[in-house]
Each structure stands twice: as C-alpha cells, then as structure tokens.
Amino acid sequence: MVSQSTIQKYEMVIGLEVHVELKTKTKIFCSCPTDFGAQPNTQCCPICTGMPGTLPVLNRQVVNFAVKAGLATNCKIASDTKQHRKNYFYPDLPKAYQISQYDLPLCEHGYLDIETGNGTKRIGITRIHIEEDAGKLVHLEGEGTLIDCNRGGVALIEIVSEPDIRSAEEAKAYLQKLRAVILYTGVSDCKMNEGSFRCDVNLSVRKKGEKKLGTRAEMKNINSFQFAVKAIEYEFARQVEALESGEKLVQETRRFDQNTGKTYSMRSKENADDYRYFPDPDLPIIEITDDERNALGAEIPTLPDARKAKYIEEYGLTAYAAEQLTIQREIADYFEKAAELTSHPTLAANMILSDVSRLLQPDETEIPIKPEHFAAVAQMSGDGRINSGTCRSLVQMLWEKDIDPEIIVREKGLEQINDEAVLSGFVKEVIAQQPKSVADYKAGKAAAFQSLIGQVMKKTSGRGNPVKIKELMTELLED
Amino acid sequence: MKDKITKMTVSELSGHLAAKDISAVEAATAYIDNINLVDGDVGAYIRVTAERALEQAAEVDRLRAAGEKLSPLAGIPAGIKDNICTNGINTTCGSKMLENFIPPYNATVIDRLEQRHVVMLGKLNMDEFAMGSTNEYSYFKPVHNPRDLSRVPGGSSGGAAAAVAADEAAFTLGSDTGGSVRQPAALCGVVGIKPTYGAVSRNGLVAFASSLDQIGPLTKDVRDSAMVMEAIAGHDAGDATSLDYDWPSFTQGIEQGVQGLRIGLPKENFGDGIAAEVKEAILKAATVYEKLGAKVEEISLPNINYALPAYYAISSAEASSNLARFDGIKYGFRADVDGDIDDIYKATRNEGFGMEVKSRIILGNHVLSAENYDAYYKKAMQVRTLIIEDFNRAFEHYDFILSPATPTTAFKLGEKHRDPLVMFRCNVYTVPSNIAGIPALSLPCAADSQGLPIGMQLIGKSFSEPLLYRAAYAFEQRGN
Numbered sequence: 008m009v010s011q012s013t014i015q016k017y018e019m020v021i022g023l024e025v026h027v028e029l030k031t032k033t034k035i036f037c038s039c040p041t042d043f044g045a046q047p048n049t050q051c052c053p054i055c056t057g058m059p060g061t062l063p064v065l066n067r068q069v070v071n072f073a074v075k076a077g078l079a080t081n082c083k084i085a086s087d088t089k090q091h092r093k094n095y096f097y098p099d100l101p102k103a104y105q106i107s108q109y110d111l112p113l114c115e116h117g118y119l120d121i122e123t124g125n126g127t128k129r130i131g132i133t134r135i136h137i138e139e140d141a142g143k144l145v146h147l148e149g150e151g152t153l154i155d156c157n158r159g160g161v162a163l164i165e166i167v168s169e170p171d172i173r174s175a176e177e178a179k180a181y182l183q184k185l186r187a188v189i190l191y192t193g194v195s196d197c198k199m200n201e202g203s204f205r206c207d208v209n210l211s212v213r214k215k216g217e218k219k220l221g222t223r224a225e226m227k228n229i230n231s232f233q234f235a236v237k238a239i240e241y242e243f244a245r246q247v248e249a250l251e252s253g254e255k256l257v258q259e260t261r262r263f264d265q266n267t268g269k270t271y272s273m274r275s276k277e278n279a280d281d282y283r284y285f286p287d288p289d290l291p292i293i294e295i296t297d298d299e300r301n302a303l304g305a306e307i308p309t310l311p312d313a314r315k316a317k318y319i320e321e322y323g324l325t326a327y328a329a330e331q332l333t334i335q336r337e338i339a340d341y342f343e344k345a346a347e348l349t350s351h352p353t354l355a356a357n358m359i360l361s362d363v364s365r366l367l368q369p370d371e372t373e374i375p376i377k378p379e380h381f382a383a384v385a386q387m388s389g390d391g392r393i394n395s396g397t398c399r400s401l402v403q404m405l406w407e408k409d410i411d412p413e414i415i416v417r418e419k420g421l422e423q424i425n426d427e428a429v430l431s432g433f434v435k436e437v438i439a440q441q442p443k444s445v446a447d448y449k450a451g452k453a454a455a456f457q458s459l460i461g462q463v464m465k466k467t468s469g470r471g472n473p474v475k476i477k478e479l480m481t482e483l484l485e486d
Numbered sequence: 487m488k489d490k491i492t493k494m495t496v497s498e499l500s501g502h503l504a505a506k507d508i509s510a511v512e513a514a515t516a517y518i519d520n521i522n523l524v525d526g527d528v529g530a531y532i533r534v535t536a537e538r539a540l541e542q543a544a545e546v547d548r549l550r551a552a553g554e555k556l557s558p559l560a561g562i563p564a565g566i567k568d569n570i571c572t573n574g575i576n577t578t579c580g581s582k583m584l585e586n587f588i589p590p591y592n593a594t595v596i597d598r599l600e601q602r603h604v605v606m607l608g609k610l611n612m613d614e615f616a617m618g619s620t621n622e623y624s625y626f627k628p629v630h631n632p633r634d635l636s637r638v639p640g641g642s643s644g645g646a647a648a649a650v651a652a653d654e655a656a657f658t659l660g661s662d663t664g665g666s667v668r669q670p671a672a673l674c675g676v677v678g679i680k681p682t683y684g685a686v687s688r689n690g691l692v693a694f695a696s697s698l699d700q701i702g703p704l705t706k707d708v709r710d711s712a713m714v715m716e717a718i719a720g721h722d723a724g725d726a727t728s729l730d731y732d733w734p735s736f737t738q739g740i741e742q743g744v745q746g747l748r749i750g751l752p753k754e755n756f757g758d759g760i761a762a763e764v765k766e767a768i769l770k771a772a773t774v775y776e777k778l779g780a781k782v783e784e785i786s787l788p789n790i791n792y793a794l795p796a797y798y799a800i801s802s803a804e805a806s807s808n809l810a811r812f813d814g815i816k817y818g819f820r821a822d823v824d825g826d827i828d829d830i831y832k833a834t835r836n837e838g839f840g841m842e843v844k845s846r847i848i849l850g851n852h853v854l855s856a857e858n859y860d861a862y863y864k865k866a867m868q869v870r871t872l873i874i875e876d877f878n879r880a881f882e883h884y885d886f887i888l889s890p891a892t893p894t895t896a897f898k899l900g901e902k903h904r905d906p907l908v909m910f911r912c913n914v915y916t917v918p919s920n921i922a923g924i925p926a927l928s929l930p931c932a933a934d935s936q937g938l939p940i941g942m943q944l945i946g947k948s949f950s951e952p953l954l955y956r957a958a959y960a961f962e963q964r965g966n
Contacts, residue, residue, distance in 0.1 A: 057811045059812075060689070061690075062688065063726065092807050096813060101815065283856075289726060290727075
C-alpha cells in the first residue's frame, strides 16, 4: 500500500463519456417501439436487425432531443452535421457497424457548473453526438449466448466531457448535474438501473503540478454514481501504486467489478480496433436551421442553474444547498410550491435538505406530503409554534399519514412551550435533581450542559423552546 | 401470333393484353416455355418462379375480365436481378452467402411492380454481390451472351441483360453501381438506364456501394425503358437518399426529336483502349444526330480519367462496410466450425464469399483504415467533387454527352477473368455517371464485324431522363 503522503503528491485527471438513451417513442432508424423490459426480440424489425437491403431513415425527434440536451449544457449546435459508420464485428451489432457521428458532431463546446465542498467549478463538455444503441447479449450457463435485439437501434446521445475532473467527488457532482439537466429537458428518463444513463470513466494520474497527461485507463458502462466513485478511488490508488513501484502503465480498457470494487484489465489499446469511420452514404446531411434551434430552445424549462441562482438570491441559500435542491426537478418543483405557501421559504428549503432527504431513498423524488401540509409545518416552525425537534417528527408523521399538521399539533398538544415561568420551573427541578452534572459543568465539562438541557427537554415532552431553555439554564447555573 | 409473344416489346405486348387478344397467362406461359427452352444455354436465371408467375397472370386476367382499369404493365412478364429483395422468394445476390436467404419483405421497386400487376418470372443471375463485369463471378453459374454463347454478357446484371436479349423476359430490373446495367446492356444489344441517383428507391436493393447504386430497367427498346421507369421512379420515404421530385412523364414527348439540342463528345472517351469499330460506331452515331438536327461538338472532361481509381476506392470502401453484416450470426450461410466468435466470423466469410468479393472487401478496409483514409478515401471523394464539377461545366453548354458505353464488344468467357486491371477497364465509360450521380442510358447503335452489338451511351444532368429518352428514341427511330 502506498502511504497517504505519497498519494497526496498525485492528482487524477478524469474525463467522462456518458451515454443517455433518449425517450423517443420509436427507434432512431425504424419505427420499432423502445419500451424497456419487453420479451426478447419482440421490438425489432428487418431494419434494426440489419437485414440485407434495408435502409435507415433518421427519426427527426432524435435530433430535436439531442439539440435540447446540447442547448441545456451550453453547447454550440451545428447547422449541419453528418452521421458516420463505426465498423466493428460483434454479435450484438447485426450490421457490423454502428451509425454514430465522428468529426462533425451535433453539439460542441459546452459546459456544466458543479458544486462541491470546494465551491463552484466549470466542467467543459467537448461534444454531444447521436448514435444507435447495440443489442444485448444474454449469456446462459451451459446453453451459450443469446442475442436480444430489442435495444438495438434505440437512440442514444453520447456526452463527452473535457478532462477537467480532479476527484471522485467532482465526478459524482458532474454526473448528478448532467443527469439533472437532462431530466429537466425531458429528453430521457435517465434510469441508471435500466441502463438509460451509463458512464465510461477515463482516468489518468500525474504528479501535482505536472502539465503532461498520464496514460489513461477507460472503465466502461458504470451504471451508478456510487460505482463511479468506487471505481475512481480504486483506479486512482492502483495507478499511483503502479507508478510508485516503477511500473509502466498501458492505455487500456478496464472493467469495474461492483462486487469486489476493483477494476480488471480487459484489453489494451495496442491491439484495439481501427473503426474505419466514414460518412454513412445512406443518410443525408442533417440540417438544423436557426429557427428550429430557437424553437427547441424555447421548449426547455427553467434549468437547475437558473433556479439555483434564484434560490441563492431570494432565499439566501448557500450555493451548495441550492444545488442540492435543484438537482432533481421534482424536488425543486415541490419546494417552489411549498415556498409559495409559507412566509419561511428558507426554512422550508432546509427542511427538504435535512428532514425530507433523510426519508427519501436514493433516486427517489416523490414526497408523499401535500405541499400545503409541508408549508404549514414550516410556517409553525418558523413562527416558533413548534420547535425543531417537533418539526422533524411532524414531517416523519406526515410521511406516514398525510393529514393536516394543525390537527396533529392540536390533538397531540405539540405546541412549543415558550412560557419562561413554566420553563424556568423545569430548569430549577433539573438543577436540583442532577447535582453531579451541575458539578461537572462547573468543573468545565461542556457535555454536562447538554445533558442538563436534555433532561429539561424530556420534562417538556420535547416541546420546550430550546433557545429559551438554554438561556434559562445558563442564567440559573450562574447563580 | 403466340409464337411471337416473346419477341414483342413491352409496349406491343401491353397493347395486345389490353385488347385481350393475348391473355396474361398466355404471355407468362410463352415466356416460361422459352426460358425452359433456352436458359440451359444462357444461364440468365438463378430461380424461375413459374407457378407464382402463372398465379399472378391469372389474377391479371381475372381483373381485366372484371373491367378493372389496369396499368400498362399489368400482365407483363419481367425478371428481377437477384440482389433485389422479393418477399418469400430467395434473394441470393449470386452468392453462397445468401443461397438460402428468403427476405420477409419486398424492395420498394417490387411493391411498385406488384401494384401494377407485373408478373414476375424469377430471379436473375449476377456477379456475386454485383461485383464484376462479366457475370463469371456468380457463385451459381456463368451467364452466356445470347448473341454468341461463347461470350460474356457483361455484368454485373448479366442475367438481366441476357434475359431480355434471349426473350426470356419482356423487361428486367438490374442494378448499376459502376455500369452494371449499361455495360451488359451494351454487350447484349439491349437498352439499359442508370437513373439519376435517388430517382429509384434503393430500399430492398442489397447494397454494394450505397452512394453509387441505382436500380434501372433493361428493355428491348427505348420506349419500354421509359414505361418501366414511369412505374419505378419516385420518392420513397423508406430511402433517405430518395429524391422528392415531381417527375414529368418519361414516355410523353418521347417523339419530339433532337432538333436544336447540343451534344458534347468528350475527347477523353475516344483515346487509348477503345476498339476501332466501337469508336467508329459512336462517331457515326454523332453524325446521325447531326442529321437529325442536333449540334455535336468535341468537349473535354479533364478529370474523367481519375473516375475509375476513385470509383474503386469509394465503392470498395462502402462495400467493405455494407458486406460486413454477412457474418454468419443472424442470417445466411454460417460455416460449420468449432471455436469462438472470431473463428465463426473468419470461417463464414472465408467460405461464404468468392475471391472477387473478398478482394474488394480487403481493398475497402485498406482505404478506410486510419493510416490510409486521407490518401485514398478522402482523395477519392475530392476527385468525385472534381468530376461533378467537370460535368456541371459541360452541361452549362450541352444538353447531353454522347460516349461509348464500353471500350469493346463482348469478349470470350475466361478471357479477362484473370487480370483485374483489364476487367476494371470494362467500366471506364460508365463509372463517371455513378460518381456524379447523373443519369446515363446505353442503347445499341451498331454491330461490329462479328455481328456483336455496340452500345452507345447518353449522359445527362440530374433529372434529365425525359430528355435522354427523347434523344435515344430519336436515334432508335433513325431509319424510319
């Protein structure tokens, strides 16, 4: 193992290639449906299985969706663009070439701004191009390999980032941001578990301060943010270790095994395929007029960054908090509905980021509380009618059964106790009952103070105003 | 009259069918009988679909008896080159690879012919995957030129040309990538046209070189060619390269003559390598046009001699990609081999393809490879632009170009087979119009001293088919 101090001398350089399945009703070059999970080979035809004599005809919706994705990621959109053939043999590719794009992609020179613990960072997007997906091989133990062509010809966009990413955290933030932006545009459902948002990681390492890029490894088809983080962390350590032990790295494709958390060499680039790209003579040049581009741009809803800026400006949220809130469109929509119904929108935002996100499963976005109920809780909390602990448990209660929170507060008597006479009575009782804690506090043990406060809170059944209790406790202990 | 059915042109037979003095079943039967009689010697057909033809013919007769208004092509017996997909009928491309391939769909041209109740006699022999100029590269058997059975019919639509010349079909459909309709038409003494690129849908034509391929008819005379084009040309949403163009009639106005038309004779097409008799025949045809009132002048197409090498780079490049799908996995031939997927690929493609196809695939992969792309493929595409510009300049001043179709008349089987460079020369005059995407028509203009047909070629700008038909018809009618 290489020591932490050695690792510190290196930095990683990461570029990401993300494949996103577009949610067009039909495939890119034929009219087959694209529904996920159908019986094998029930969603294919002579065209998408590459039968002799068949021809591709481009589904224009694919171009429209890709243009939207390009505009949403600040790309320049080409006024005319070509489709190329990428030639290679593989059983999931019945034509033995994939129709993709090469030197004239649809979108270029874009970027996304991401938020990490170190602040805002801009990640360049080299290009976005359209292409067709391949079919799927199903390996059956003892029975051989079967081919399912349902996925073959489903429309994809490939989004290639600049090698601007320097940590697993940045990679994850970029992937989340990219997914958020694509989801906002509505051109894909970005379901990672169904493979409609999958990622190839290109990673190299170099000594900090060096300009020259190291030898990179490519890790293909990573289908969760967590796996991306794990693969990056493992691969970074592996490459540093190799360099430190004097090993020469080779450019290669590596497979990330999600069970072991390690990457394994698949093939080195020395014997890689020459894809013999050339313009597909079956497909004319794609033209996109300024009017078409503008019309597509007008269909894109307010994107996360615009919302983020508004939240920072209007609700005084930090950039990080605003990013978290906007990263999922449904959550941001929910927040905006609730924010309109309370005079404490900032509190509502913080409640979503803490109390609500605690209850949401990863990738889940549906909050089972009516926005008006949620706003009412924020209102009570902001007005001081309930304390923060009650606020959290109210959210939990509504999550389980969504009723008017006023009724719960009334029936269960959850209103905050602000009456200083009542509170100081409890404080005095606790001081009298806990001489040891009092002595500890006076001896300078800070923890003892918290324990005393906890005792008071218990006596109020969790309803006491914590700020006032602290004030009274400090005051009375001084005496 | 029934003895003569197979001698009739499409327009003559169409008239008799419409007048009901010949039934469609009689016509189909006459052709089937003649195929049975002569095709053992000619070898034009890979598969004869006699039963189906008679059913289709009977249907035409029923419809006609019921007073339905039918297309002029209804009941006309036709043959189809075996690289054009026919639903439920083997489409072999002249290859072992697709010997047992039965497409579950029709090419668009077949749909168009079926809508017009054309009777299909069968599938025609061809050089494997349309690669060749003699039809000796058919996996199944060679085709013999009906004008002299010891000679080649040309290729790759050798079966399609021979079938028309031997009265084995009233018309046929071929495909032309570098001359594969016009060159065999010239060698067999029939009329063949390579339409404007995109005029006829390629949907269902098994691709050789997608940017060059066009389907075209082969017929006994010029009017027949125009009649068939009227049926098959037109926009098809299933082919993204199909032209959305409002074609005028190809037959109407065909008799208008050539008075006042300007004809260019490219000097580059009369230089080295042309047989004296061919040269003489074309120059004589030029004087015929002058007599008919056209103005003929020598012109230059300075880059046209680069068309042939550019063609071999581009067509082979596209072919290497188009033919990659024949890998033994989903359809067609698969070699019986134990081993991994690469072993299956290698054995299948090694056993399934003939030498000519393999050599073009190798050439195509070579010109597309990363280290050669710029030197060959890109350069060839630049030459393509130069040739298009040459033609554009010529058509500013001339209505069409008159050229030989082939450097020589039909040669003996086995004669050129061994030398690919000599073979390539067969298409030296036909390739430029594929490169430029413009229409070109080949029609018989004379016979050489051995009685073999000589073909001449009329080349026009895009969409000029009606004018080419007018000019070809005027020449054809010259004696009358």
